[in-house]
Amino acid sequence: MxxxxxxxxxxxxxxxxxxxxxxxxxxxxxxxxxxxxxxxxxxxxxxxxxxxxxxxxxxxxxxxxxxxxxxxxxxxxxxxLPESFNRNAGQVPVEQLPEECLTFLIASRFCDSDRLLDLAWQLFGHTQPGAPRVQAICDFVNRRIAFNYNDASVTRTASDAYREGRGVCRDYAHLAIAFCRAMNIPARYCTCYLGDIGTPKPWPPGDFAASFEAYLEGGWQMFDPRNNVARIGRVLIARGRDAADVAxxxxxxxxxxxxxxxxxxxxxxxx
CATH class of the missing domain: 2.60.40.2250 (Immunoglobulin-like)
Incomplete structure (x- = not known):
């Protein structure tokens, strides 16, 4: 295609x-x-x-x-084809992570994982480590945040998004990344092209899209907590710690x- x-x-x-x-x-x-x-x-x-x-x-x-x-x-x-990931990928212990992953474990401007540490373990500590845990985080974030373009904010952090329960795709990504980092899973913010191919019409006006990658056994894997379904035609533009790095x-x-x-x-x- x-x-x-x-x-x-x-x-x-x-x-x-x-x-x-x-x-x-x-x-x-x-x-x-x-x-x-x-x-x-x-x-x-x-x-x-x-x-x-x-x-x-x-x-x-x-x-x-x-x-x-x-x-x-x-x-x-x-x-x-719809994007896919290894749903059985395990979690890599921190002491075994490649050094280039470590920066994506640390709280950043919009992904204030330090503020969400206790909450993350309460919500996801019982889940299976690895890809199932990341998917559980995406499922939670997808339910927690209500999407509305009118709720876009350039200053909203992950903890703000959790508290307010509203936002746009960057807020979904920030909250999921912050939860992953709080659970010792490296996660990095991605900005992409993403159309609506394969989804029901009518389609909304085009936009850039935010998603994230989590580092698991086998390497980095893409996740999309806003849509939370496999999509067709995602094209990566940039990666960083959060939206501030990839404006x-x-x-x-x-x-x-x-x-x-x-x-x-x-x-x-x-x-």
């Missing part, structure tokens, strides 16, 4: 403003691109690029005063996002 993926972001800047963008397909999926995800910026400005500490590809530019459009339109190959745009000055479009659509195969 081939997917057309892309975005169109329109900003108004009252003054020249530095921006860091994290919008390119993750390096682990670059070989699947059949048409590149080149970023196009209007008006044209110089762009520099670098890898952050997590290996994500970042773009850096100075937006001029006035209107700016940032867009990309690419095609990527996908299996077309699609970090601006260093006042601005208004006037339009936001994202698409992840199946491309009809040629006859």
């Amino acid at each position: 081939k997917l057309r993926i892309g975005y169109e972001l329109d900003y108004d800047f009252p003054q020249p403003t530095p921006i860091i963008l994290m919008l390119h397909v993750h390096f682990s999926r670059v070989s699947d691109l059949t048409a590149p995800d080149h970023m196009r910026i209007s008006p044209s400005v110089p762009v520099s690029a670098y890898r952050d500490v997590f290996g994500n590809w970042c773009s850096r530019l100075l937006a001029p005063q006035g209107h700016m459009r940032i867009t990309a339109d690419a095609v990527i190959s996908d299996t077309g 699609i745009a970090t601006t260093f000055g006042p601005n208004v996002l006037t339009s936001f479009k994202v698409w992840t659509d199946e491309v009809a195969e040629a006859a």
